Amino acid sequence: MRLFFRKQEYKVLLYRLFLVYIFYFVARFLFFVYNYDVLEVHSAGAFFKLSYYGLAFDTAAILYVNLLFILLSIVPLRVTTAPWYGKFLMVVYFVTNLVAYALNFVDFIYYKFNFARTTLSVLDVVKNEGNKTAMFFRFMVSYWHVYLLFIVVSLLWIYLYKRVKLPQNQQHLSNKSYYISSAIAFVIIGTLIVGGIRGGDFKKSTRPINLVDASKHVKKMEQADLVLNTTFAFIRTFGNSSFKKVDYEISDEEVKFYIKPIKQYATNVSTKPNIIVIITESMGREYIGAFNKNSGIPNYESYTPFLDSLAQHSLIFPNAFANGAKSIHGMSSVLSGIPSFSDAFTSSSYSNQEIQSLVSVMNDLDYDTSFFHGAPNGSMGFLGFSNILGFDHYYGMEDYGHDDDYDGSWGIWDEPFMQFMKTTLDKKTEPFFSTVFTVSSHEPFNIPEKYDGKFPKGHIDMHEPVGYTDYAFKQFFETAKKEPWFDNTIFVITADHCNQVYYDEYNKVINRRAVPILFYKSDGSLVGTIDELAQQIDIYPTLLDMIGYNKPFRSWGRSLISDDGVEPFVINHNASQYHLQRGNYICTFDGKRATGFYDINDKSLEHNLIASRTPDMDATELACKAFLKDYFERIVDKKLN
Numbered sequence: 122m123r124l125f126f127r128k129q130e131y132k133v134l135l136y137r138l139f140l141v142y143i144f145y146f147v148a149r150f151l152f153f154v155y156n157y158d159v160l161e162v163h164s165a166g167a168f169f170k171l172s173y174y175g176l177a178f179d180t181a182a183i184l185y186v187n188l189l190f191i192l193l194s195i196v197p198l199r200v201t202t203a204p205w206y207g208k209f210l211m212v213v214y215f216v217t218n219l220v221a222y223a224l225n226f227v228d229f230i231y232y233k234f235n236f237a238r239t240t241l242s243v244l245d246v247v248k249n250e251g252n253k254t255a256m257f258f259r260f261m262v263s264y265w266h267v268y269l270l271f272i273v274v275s276l277l278w279i280y281l282y283k284r285v286k287l288p289q290n291q292q293h294l295s296n297k298s299y300y301i302s303s304a305i306a307f308v309i310i311g312t313l314i315v316g317g318i319r320g321g322d323f324k325k326s327t328r329p330i331n332l333v334d335a336s337k338h339v340k341k342m343e344q345a346d347l348v349l350n351t352t353f354a355f356i357r358t359f360g361n362s363s364f365k366k367v368d369y370e371i372s373d374e375e376v377k378f379y380i381k382p383i384k385q386y387a388t389n390v391s392t393k394p395n396i397i398v399i400i401t402e403s404m405g406r407e408y409i410g411a412f413n414k415n416s417g418i419p420n421y422e423s424y425t426p427f428l429d430s431l432a433q434h435s436l437i438f439p440n441a442f443a444n445g446a447k448s449i450h451g452m453s454s455v456l457s458g459i460p461s462f463s464d465a466f467t468s469s470s471y472s473n474q475e476i477q478s479l480v481s482v483m484n485d486l487d488y489d490t491s492f493f494h495g496a497p498n499g500s501m502g503f504l505g506f507s508n509i510l511g512f513d514h515y516y517g518m519e520d521y522g523h524d525d526d527y528d529g530s531w532g533i534w535d536e537p538f539m540q541f542m543k544t545t546l547d548k549k550t551e552p553f554f555s556t557v558f559t560v561s562s563h564e565p566f567n568i569p570e571k572y573d574g575k576f577p578k579g580h581i582d583m584h585e586p587v588g589y590t591d592y593a594f595k596q597f598f599e600t601a602k603k604e605p606w607f608d609n610t611i612f613v614i615t616a617d618h619c620n621q622v623y624y625d626e627y628n629k630v631i632n633r634r635a636v637p638i639l640f641y642k643s644d645g646s647l648v649g650t651i652d653e654l655a656q657q658i659d660i661y662p663t664l665l666d667m668i669g670y671n672k673p674f675r676s677w678g679r680s681l682i683s684d685d686g687v688e689p690f691v692i693n694h695n696a697s698q699y700h701l702q703r704g705n706y707i708c709t710f711d712g713k714r715a716t717g718f719y720d721i722n723d724k725s726l727e728h729n730l731i732a733s734r735t736p737d738m739d740a741t742e743l744a745c746k747a748f749l750k751d752y753f754e755r756i757v758d759k760k761l762n
Contacts, residue, residue: 129288130201131306134194136285138187141218144278145179145350146172148225151270153347155229159236159628161343161725168347174338175348177330180317182353186221188314190214195310197303207287214282219275224351226271230264234564234620235446236633236695238332238346238354240463259530263565331357332697342630342696342709342726363463364471366753367712369746379740379747381687382755384662384676388683391669393486393552394642395610398479398660400451400558401590405619406635407627408587412439415652418624424579424587427595428614432639436647438681441638441655442631442691442702443618448558449502451617454657456480456510456556458676459761462694466756467506475762477675479661480510483554486670489513491549493542493557495521496532503558512556516545528561534569535561535593543601551606562590563620583621602643611667612641613660629724631700631707634693638681640667654689654702655681675761677748692748701745706730708741712749715742 149172153160162168184191190213193201200206228239261268319329335348376382406412410423411432423429444460445451449467453459457478459466466472483490491514492507494500498517507515518524518532526537533541542557561568566582568575568589576588594614601607616636622628627635638655640647640663647667658678666680679687690703699710702721709717709726717729718738730738755761 130194133285133287134191137194137214137282138183138191140278140281141183141187142176142179144222144274145183145225145352147274148222149175149347149350152225152229152232156232159233159343159622160347161341162347167344171338171344171347174335175350178335178349178353181319181330182221182350182356184314184317185356186217186352187214190217191310191314195303195306202287210287211282215275215279219278221352221355222275223271224355226267228351229267229270230260232346233622236343236346237446237697238349238351240332240354241358256530259565335697340727342698345696358463364466364469364753364756366757367746367750369750371743371746371750375743376747376751379687379744380677380751381679381685382675382677382751383673384665384680384685385671385673386662386666386669386680386683386685387671388666388680389669391671393488394668395552395606396479396483396488396554396613396664396668397546397610398455398554398556398613399594399615400455400556401614401616402448402559402561402563403583403618403620404559404562404587404590404616404637405622405627406439406441406616406637407619407622407624407632408584409637411437412637415439416626418626421624422577422579424577424584425591427591427598428637428639431594431598431614431641434645434648435639435641436649436651436682437640438638438651438653438655440652441615441636442634442657442693443616443636444634444657444691444693446618446634446695448617449506451615451657452503452506452558455615455660457761458658458661458678459756460656460658460677460692460752462699463697467502469756471756471759472506473509474759476510477762478510479554479664480507480512481762482665482670482674484511484513486552489549489553491516491545491553491555493517493538493545493555494532495535495538495560500532501558516542528567528569530565530567531563532560535559535590536569536596539593539597540600543597543604546601546606547604551609553606558617559590559593561593562586580623581621584623608643610642611647611664612639613664614639614641615657615660626724630695630726631702631724633695651681653681654691656691656693675755677752688744690744690748692745699745699749701741701748703741703744704737706738706741708738708745710742710745710749715745 153168162171193210193213224239231239332349332354335345338348339345409425409428411429413421443451444454447465449465450461453461453467457476480490490512492512493516494503496518498504498519504515521533521538521541526533528534539557546553546555566586568586572589576585578585615638619633619635626632638660656678659681662676662678663681665674666683679685688703690701692699692701698716701708701710705721707719707721708715718731719726719728
C-alpha cells in the first residue's frame, strides 16, 4: 500500500498553509514599519531574529484559524478533488483567514494608542459605542492607506492561492487502502497540529504558549509585541478571564504591611467642600510643561499654557501614572480605586457588585453626585458603570440638548460641554461631587473650525487638540470662579491614559502610562510639588483624607498627603506583564514570579538586575504579590464594599 497516495493533496495543503505564514510575515513587517519609532528594534538582524521567535505564535494562530480548512482538506472522502469541492475549500480558507488576518492591520494604527497587541477586550470598548458605522467610515477615510494595503495584500494572496490547484478525481487505490492511508495521515497531521498550537512542545507538563511567553525572547519589553501577532493575541484571550484568585504564599500581615487595603485617616478636620474631578481624554503628562520642569528633555515644548499657570497654584505630582490603558480603566481607577490589568474590571462579570468608592462615600455624606460625558449617553460603558457606582445624575450628549456643537466623531466639543456642566452645577445645592470626562483631545485630532490657527500645530497630530482642551479648561475656570460655589471646591485634574508620543522620554515602556495628577483649591491650601510615585488609584483616598473622612474604607491606593505607612508604589500592566514601581526598583511580574528588576530610573527596562537579587528586590516582588492577592480575592469574593 502506498501510504502517501494523496501526497499531491497534502502538497497543495502545505503550499496553502505556507502562504499563510508568508502573509503573516508581511503583516509583521508592515506592523514594524508603522510602529518603528516605538518598538525599539533598530536593525534588520534584530527584526528577523524576532520574526523567527514569532513563528511559534504565528503557527498557533494559523492552526487555530485553519482547523476547519485543514480538516476539510484531509477528510477521507473521494470528493476532495472534485472541482466544486475545491471552490468550497477556497471560500472556507479565505473567509476564515482574511477575517483573522485583518486584526493585524488594526494594530498598524491602534498600537500607538494602546501600546499592546489588540485582544478580545477591545470588544468591551466598541460594544458601548452607538455610532459604530460612522466610526468605521471615519477610520476608513483617516487611515485609507491601511485599508488599501489590506486589499492589495489580500488580492495577491488570492492570486498565489490559485496558482497551485488540487489534482482532479484520483481513483488509484481501493477504498480500504484509501481510508487506511488517509486515517494514518489524519493522525500524523492531527498530532502536529496539537504540537503547533502548544508552541511546538508536546510535553504534558507544559501549557500552550500564551502572550506572556513572547517576553522570553526579548531584551526590551516593547519587542515582545513584534514577536506576537494580533490574531494570536485575540484568540488566546477568548474565555480567559484574568479575574481568578492567585495562590501566592502571602500572609494577611504581609498584605497589610505592603498594601494596607483598609485605610483610615484622621489627619484633617471633617469638612464638606464641593469636589470636581476632571478626567481628561488622552492628556498624557508629556504635553504639560508644569509636569516636565525636571524631565531633562532637550528643547521641550508645552501645549497647555492654562494648565501650566494653574499648576503654579496647585498641588501637583509629576511622577504619576495611569493604572490602565483605556478610558473605562481610568474611570474605575480614579473614582473607585480599582485598576484594570489585562482585562477591564468594568467589563467583567464581577463589576456588578456593591462597590465602595468616591461616589458611595459622597452619597453617604449627602452630596449631590453627577457624571458628565459629552458623548452619546452610554458611550464607552460610562453610563453602566456610573449606575453601578451610584451617581445621582448622568449628563451626556442627549442631555446637552442640541447637536450644533457635535464634533462629528465622539461628542460635544469640550469647551461648550464644560460650560454646560458649569451652568448645571450652578443650579445644584451644595455640597456636590461631580466628574467630567472630556472627549476632544483624541483621534481624529480635530478642533472647532472657528479656532483654526489659534493653537500650535506642534509636531504630532495630538498637540493641537491638546491646546484646544487646555483652552476649554481656561474658559471653564474663568466662568466658574465667578460663582459662589467656586471658592469652596476642590478640583482634581488627571487623564485616563496617554496618547501619541513625540519625545523619546515618553516612549519608554514605563512612561507610556505617565499622566498628570493635580489638586487645586482657590484659597491656596493645596500648593506644591511632590515627586513621590503616585497613581490614579491614589486620588480616591487622597480626597477622602482632604475632607477629613475618618471612617475605615477599602482602598488599594494611598493618600498622597498623609503617611499611612505604605511605601509609595505604582502598579499597572503592559506587554503581557505587571509592572510595579516601588522604592529603588521596577519589578516586572508575569503573574507567577518576577521576571526582572530594574533601577527605578531605568524606564526603558534595559538593564535587568535579577541575577543579583537584593532584599529590596524581594520586598518589591512581595509587594506585587500582596497587591494581586488582595485585588483578585476582593473582586472574586465580591468584597469591594
